[in-house]
Amino acid sequence: MPKVSQQVSAGDSTTPVIRVRGLVFRRGRKTILDGIDLDIPRGRIVAFMGPSGAGKTTVLQLISGQLRPDEGWIEVNGQRISDMSDKELYRFRRNIGVLLQNGALFTDLTVFENIATPIREHTDLPEALIRRLVMIKLKSVGLGGTEELMPHELSGGMARRVALARAVVLDPALMLYDEPLTGLDPIAVSQVRTLMSETNEALGMTSLIVSHNINEMRKLADYVYIIAAKRIAGHGSPEDLSASNDPGVDQFINGKVEGPIPFHYQGTDTAWSLLG
Numbered sequence: 001m002p003k004v005s006q007q008v009s010a011g012d013s014t015t016p017v018i019r020v021r022g023l024v025f026r027r028g029r030k031t032i033l034d035g036i037d038l039d040i041p042r043g044r045i046v047a048f049m050g051p052s053g054a055g056k057t058t059v060l061q062l063i064s065g066q067l068r069p070d071e072g073w074i075e076v077n078g079q080r081i082s083d084m085s086d087k088e089l090y091r092f093r094r095n096i097g098v099l100l101q102n103g104a105l106f107t108d109l110t111v112f113e114n115i116a117t118p119i120r121e122h123t124d125l126p127e128a129l130i131r132r133l134v135m136i137k138l139k140s141v142g143l144g145g146t147e148e149l150m151p152h153e154l155s156g157g158m159a160r161r162v163a164l165a166r167a168v169v170l171d172p173a174l175m176l177y178d179e180p181l182t183g184l185d186p187i188a189v190s191q192v193r194t195l196m197s198e199t200n201e202a203l204g205m206t207s208l209i210v211s212h213n214i215n216e217m218r219k220l221a222d223y224v225y226i227i228a229a230k231r232i233a234g235h236g237s238p239e240d241l242s243a244s245n246d247p248g249v250d251q252f253i254n255g256k257v258e259g260p261i262p263f264h265y266q267g268t269d270t271a272w273s274l275l276g
């Protein structure tokens, strides 16, 4: 595997909050991930990039315990999530915030009720406290005063910010984003990206982001893993990856059609051998 930087390895400075070793995941007879190792230190913003269908979302689903590995193991905060019972997993997931591409707000609930839903689901807090928590989070995403609006009354960028407030309302230790900037206009992209960064810092979270947006990840991510052909094709800081001579990394970072990373997923094995 071409490791791009020895200097800013995601495992250097602190004990990793997420450790993954030898992760293999199959769907039926198709191998989706074939030997993934990760070390992600607490507090970082780490992006997973790579071609469509390469398995980026699958990695997030495995780390959050929605899927179970066929081989290898995953540790989050020293806990082996691959060995947890369903009950333990449910408790574990309370500490994970998730923001998906479409934000997926409940269309028949107000902004307030959308953000309050995870609190009601996971706690027995009194109504007055729920109200306070929701208003604090709504304000933190710059949308104080919108609590009685319905989702259809929000712009795309506002809806994404409400979804972010909902995702972090229980102060998760780990935040997972799947294409959080897709479909937004440039101003909303910038607002949501800034909020993601500020929230990570303010709540002391670790954030994992699946994204195709290389320019935004250069601004946001501390570290990038490129997943291609079922494995990690390269990793490093955005700067190191941009300067890399590795053909697979160069192809992806600079959006070249020709190169060792296959355009068609099915051709992966041959292409991977070219990546070394």
Ligand SMILES: Nc1ncnc2c1ncn2[C@@H]1O[C@H](COP(=O)(O)OP(=O)(O)OP(=O)(O)O)[C@@H](O)[C@H]1O
Residues within 6 Å of the ligand: 027, 032, 050, 051, 052, 053, 054, 055, 056, 057, 058, 059, 210, 265
């Ligand atoms: N529920 C599912 N059932 C069967 N196959 C699936 C399912 N979800 C994903 N896959 C397959 O697993 C592989 C990896 O999918 P995944 O969504 O992780 O890729 P990705 O890198 O996130 O892609 P994209 O960038 O297009 O979102 C793909 O070949 C996909 O077709």
